[in-house]
Amino acid sequence: MMRGRGDKKAKVSPYxxxxxxxxVDEVARYRDHSLRIIPREGEAAHALVMTAFHDTHTINQLSPYFWRTYQRNDTIWPGHDSYEDIQALIGFHGLSVQRIHMRFSKLEIKDLLELKAALSIPIAHTVCALLVLALKQERVVKLAARI
Structure with a gap:
């Protein structure tokens, strides 16, 4: 028997x-500027991650880290025997880190879990990698911020 709401979102909190x-705070301010409300960091981070997830160029940048083949619609990114170390992208050695909290729908989590399987890393690291790549691309940031 399933308990609780069927539309409940899953929480992911990468460091x-x-x-x-x-x-992310700045993107949140742009997103909420027209609404004149307190910026919501988690919603802005979610928008950045999902915008990057749906961006083919971002997935192309992530593909050298794939251990396993990843497919979305008609596009296939092959896995590699000589994949790159994802820590080069998300390893923040020597920096002070803290969690950023995001919530994803069940469908979004399902999609992210498929990407996680290709990378063979935890879901929080997958979300972190997408967030880093999103912030490195002005086009993705503008789309997420609705600029």
Whole structure:
């Protein structure tokens, strides 16, 4: 028997350094500027992650880290025997880190779990990698911030 709401969102809270928190906070301010409400960091981070997830160029940048083949619609990114170490992208050695909290729908989590399987890393690291790549691309940030 399933308990609780069927539409409940799953929480993912990766550790990120301060520069990511600052960037996400700024995106949140742009997103909420027209509404004149307090910026919501988690919603802005979610928007950045999902915008990056749906961006083919971002997945192309992530593909050298794939251990296993990843497929979305008609596009296939092969896995590699000589994959790159994802820590080069998400390893924040020597930096102070803190969690950033995001919530994803069940369908979004299902999609992210498929990407996680290709990377062979925890879901929080997958979300962190997407967030880092999103913030490195002005086009993705503008889409997420609705600029």
């Amino acid at each position: 990120v350094p301060g520069w990511i928190h600052d960037a």
